[in-house]
Amino acid sequence: MKKGKLQKLLRQMYRCRMLYLMILLPVITVFIFHYIPIYGVQIAFKDYRSSLGVRGSPWVGIKHFKAFIEYPYFGKVLWNTVRISLYCLCTFPIPVIFSIMLNELRNEKFKKVSQMITYAPHFVSTVVVCSMVILFLDREGLINNIIVFFGGERTDFMSTPSAFAPVYAVSDLWQGLGWGTIIYLATLAGVSQELVEAAEIDGAGRMQIIWNVHIPHLKPTIIILFILKIGTLISVGFEKTFLLQNPLNMDASSVISTYVYEVGIINHQYSYSSAIGLFNNMINIILIVIANRISKKVAQVGLW
Amino acid sequence: MASGKTKQHKLKNAGTFDIINTISVLCITLVTIYPLYFCVIASFSEPQEVALGRTMLWIRKFTLEPYQYVFKEKQLWIGYRNSIIYTVFGTLYNLVLTIPAAYVLTKKNLPFRNVISWFFFITMYFSGGMIPTYLLMKDLNLIDNPLALIVGAGVSCYNLIVTREYFSSSIPQDIYEAASIDGASELRCFLKIALPLAKPITAVMALYYGVSHWNSYYNALLYIRNKSYYPLQLVLRGILISNELSMSNMENADADMVAYLVHRAQMAQGIKYAIVFIASAPLLVAYPFLQKYFTKGIMVGSVKG
Numbered sequence: 001m002k003k004g005k006l007q008k009l010l011r012q013m014y015r016c017r018m019l020y021l022m023i024l025l026p027v028i029t030v031f032i033f034h035y036i037p038i039y040g041v042q043i044a045f046k047d048y049r050s051s052l053g054v055r056g057s058p059w060v061g062i063k064h065f066k067a068f069i070e071y072p073y074f075g076k077v078l079w080n081t082v083r084i085s086l087y088c089l090c091t092f093p094i095p096v097i098f099s100i101m102l103n104e105l106r107n108e109k110f111k112k113v114s115q116m117i118t119y120a121p122h123f124v125s126t127v128v129v130c131s132m133v134i135l136f137l138d139r140e141g142l143i144n145n146i147i148v149f150f151g152g153e154r155t156d157f158m159s160t161p162s163a164f165a166p167v168y169a170v171s172d173l174w175q176g177l178g179w180g181t182i183i184y185l186a187t188l189a190g191v192s193q194e195l196v197e198a199a200e201i202d203g204a205g206r207m208q209i210i211w212n213v214h215i216p217h218l219k220p221t222i223i224i225l226f227i228l229k230i231g232t233l234i235s236v237g238f239e240k241t242f243l244l245q246n247p248l249n250m251d252a253s254s255v256i257s258t259y260v261y262e263v264g265i266i267n268h269q270y271s272y273s274s275a276i277g278l279f280n281n282m283i284n285i286i287l288i289v290i291a292n293r294i295s296k297k298v299a300q301v302g303l304w
Numbered sequence: 305m306a307s308g309k310t311k312q313h314k315l316k317n318a319g320t321f322d323i324i325n326t327i328s329v330l331c332i333t334l335v336t337i338y339p340l341y342f343c344v345i346a347s348f349s350e351p352q353e354v355a356l357g358r359t360m361l362w363i364r365k366f367t368l369e370p371y372q373y374v375f376k377e378k379q380l381w382i383g384y385r386n387s388i389i390y391t392v393f394g395t396l397y398n399l400v401l402t403i404p405a406a407y408v409l410t411k412k413n414l415p416f417r418n419v420i421s422w423f424f425f426i427t428m429y430f431s432g433g434m435i436p437t438y439l440l441m442k443d444l445n446l447i448d449n450p451l452a453l454i455v456g457a458g459v460s461c462y463n464l465i466v467t468r469e470y471f472s473s474s475i476p477q478d479i480y481e482a483a484s485i486d487g488a489s490e491l492r493c494f495l496k497i498a499l500p501l502a503k504p505i506t507a508v509m510a511l512y513y514g515v516s517h518w519n520s521y522y523n524a525l526l527y528i529r530n531k532s533y534y535p536l537q538l539v540l541r542g543i544l545i546s547n548e549l550s551m552s553n554m555e556n557a558d559a560d561m562v563a564y565l566v567h568r569a570q571m572a573q574g575i576k577y578a579i580v581f582i583a584s585a586p587l588l589v590a591y592p593f594l595q596k597y598f599t600k601g602i603m604v605g606s607v608k609g
Contacts, residue, residue, distance in 0.1 A: 013415045013416075016414050016490070018489060020408075022405075022408050022490075023408040026402070027405075032457075033456050037436035039432075043435075098329075101329050104321075105325065110326070118333060119599075120588055123519075123588060127541050128584050131545055142357075145357030146360075148357070174339070206321045281430070281433065
């Protein structure tokens with residue numbers, strides 16, 4: 001009986017040999033470029049020397065993690081990271097609101113044009129977005145000219161540490177607002193028209209319908225995207241921070257990912273920097289697990 | 305998306321709500337487009353006027369001078385050429401790996417299908433991080449090698465899921481059964497039946513991967529040192545953010561050194577606006593035509609996600 005099953009499995013596998021062949025190459029590339037680095041994470045617990053390689057380097061336990069926690073700016077770097085994330089988290093409801101606004105538009109053509117325009121910044125590269133930010137926030141830039149026009153004073157935003165996180169969040173919002181509505185709009189397309197009509201017959205106003213029909217319909221999507229966002233609370237994107245960073249705003253712009261780059265790529269302290277990266281990943285996973293558990297308890301929706 | 309019936313139904317009660325809503329959406333739209341619009345008009349205006357804040361709404365003192373410098377900026381065009389090469393070959397590499405993988409993962413009778421799926425999914429949550437990946441690239445001799453920007457993990461898990469979702473939801477499975485009864489091999493089924501039907505999703509994936517290749521600078525920053533291999537984005541970073549503008553060809557016409565320096569600094573700003581425009585134009589011009597594909601990709605992905 002058991003032998004028959006095995007034989008059947010092998011026969012089926014043989015029959016599918018072509019399919020295995022087709023997926024062989026993708027599996028190999030993912031193995032090399034994803035799994036080998038995951039295996040390489042062990043250098044976080046070792047003193048990596050390139051002459052000895054990943055496997056041959058001596059184990060040192062949690063020495064590098066300790067070093068990071070004892071690093072004088074540990075608290076600062078961590079707080080900077082969280083601060084930027086919290087600012088970005090504040091903008092989380094805006095795409096939700098905007099998608100509802102778009103969904104309520106009666107003029108289909110206007111809706112299309114508005115969508116097209118607000119999606120556009122998504123296609124502008126990070127480098128260009130950051131240089132636009134720097135150009136606009138220059139002493140003689142657009143923003144300062146507007147401030148002066150309204151009777152304010154010129155400010156050097158890029159060299160003001162306290163402005164860094166808001167600038168980061170606002171530019172993120174500009175780039176992601178339209179694109180972020182797509183998933184909500186797709187969900188809103190599934191709202192039952194009968195329910196809306198029934199509510200109307202019962203005398204509900206537009207706001208009441210949005211509040212009692214549309215928002216509850218969006219809730220699972222909102223919660224899931226929120227959980228995913230919580231998971232990135234302490235991993236502020238390297239690309240943008242690195243580009244907006246300058247010696248004058250370093251006090252607020254030095255985050256975990258840029259520190260990893262600085263220590264690892266510039267100073268070649270591979271093990272120490274891997275340990276920081278791993279520490280970061282671990283916290284992300286813990287956060288996402290906690291967020292998932294809370295949302296399952298409160299709203300009965302979760303990622304798994 | 306709204307059917308005729310819902311439109312009619314919605315038209316019944318126009319009122320304050322609609323007016324406020326329409327105006328708000330209009331404002332958001334204008335605020336979103338304005339920064340890009342400003343860059344365009346600023347690039348065609350006399351830089352001094354821009355600095356004085358006189359180009360808020362329209363071009364002042366039209367000039368093409370910034371563009372003259374831009375066209376003489378050699379490194380920029382080397383970057384442009386490199387980026388085209390990386391994008392074309394990188395995208396092809398991604399497609400050749402992603403499309404067959406997604407197709408195979410829809411086959412329900414494939415033994416160990418779930419194991420293979422998880423093999424890909426795990427990469428969404430776990431990664432080696434910057435340094436272990438860097439060390440791997442070093443071991444593979446891909447540092448300072450343009451190949452590093454083309455090859456790599458050819459399959460992005462998110463794109464794989466979207467493509468797989470398309471294969472399993474938009475193409476009826478019976479079609480393959482009929483073909484295999486007729487004696488077609490799996491490879492033939494894929495090439496002759498699935499692939500032609502998957503044209504829309506192939507376009508979406510080509511666009512997704514293409515945009516990410518064109519816009520990325522991270523890999524090049526980490527793995528490329530030689531300037532002649534720089535992709536456009538890294539060149540842009542040098543010019544726009546680190547101020548590595550050569551402007552060697554700018555003649556010192558003014559006898560007054562201070563005036564010259566001020567003019568030079570302002571011209572540098574003008575050149576930056578021009579570069580922002582030139583660097584973003586290809587995608588921004590092409591994207592409205594491709595928009596329906598982009599959004600379709602997200603829709604397909606969100607069905608399951």
